[in-house]
Amino acid sequence: MSQKIILNTEKAPAAIGPYNQAIKADKTLYVSGQIPLVPETMELITTGVADEAHQVLKNVDAILKNAGYGFEDVVKASIFLSNMDDFATVNEVYAQYFTTVQPARECVAVKTLPKNVNVEISVIAWKD
Numbered sequence: 001m002s003q004k005i006i007l008n009t010e011k012a013p014a015a016i017g018p019y020n021q022a023i024k025a026d027k028t029l030y031v032s033g034q035i036p037l038v039p040e041t042m043e044l045i046t047t048g049v050a051d052e053a054h055q056v057l058k059n060v061d062a063i064l065k066n067a068g069y070g071f072e073d074v075v076k077a078s079i080f081l082s083n084m085d086d087f088a089t090v091n092e093v094y095a096q097y098f099t100t101v102q103p104a105r106e107c108v109a110v111k112t113l114p115k116n117v118n119v120e121i122s123v124i125a126w127k128d
Contacts (some may be wrong), residue, residue: 002025002026003025005023005024007020007024008022008066009063009066011039011065012063016037016115022063022066024067028126029067029124029125030124031064031122031124033080034060034063034121035117037055039059044115049089050089053094053121054093057094057096057121060097060123061097068127071097071098071100073126074098074125075103075126076104076123077098077103077104077121077123077124078105078123079120080113081118082118083109086119087107091107
């Protein structure tokens with residue numbers, strides 16, 4: 001029997017709109033796009049794209065862990081950048097988190113991101 005479970009954790013930023021941090025459907029976890037908000041204060045990291053990417057991936061990690069998943073379970077990542085000139089920097093940070101299994105992924109530049117941040121990342125994870 002299929003199950004859909006809504007998952008939220010205080011260890012990641014609260015949703016800033018009508019969505020949940022993650023939805024688990026059977027063995028697949030869909031993690032909403034994360035921006036560089038500090039969960040405890042809901043303040044944005046604005047000290048550069050590398051710091052932003054680290055905070056985004058810390059938020060993703062907290063959501064994955066809350067659901068019993070890890071970066072090694074991620075099968076698809078979507079990276080959204082406000083400027084493609086930041087690709088190499090974000091890629092370098094990203095590689096520090098996806099150390100054992102690299103998922104399928106796309107990276108696109110978009111005109112604007114929520115709260116005018118420079119990077120947003122969403123992931124899909126699967127675990128048997």
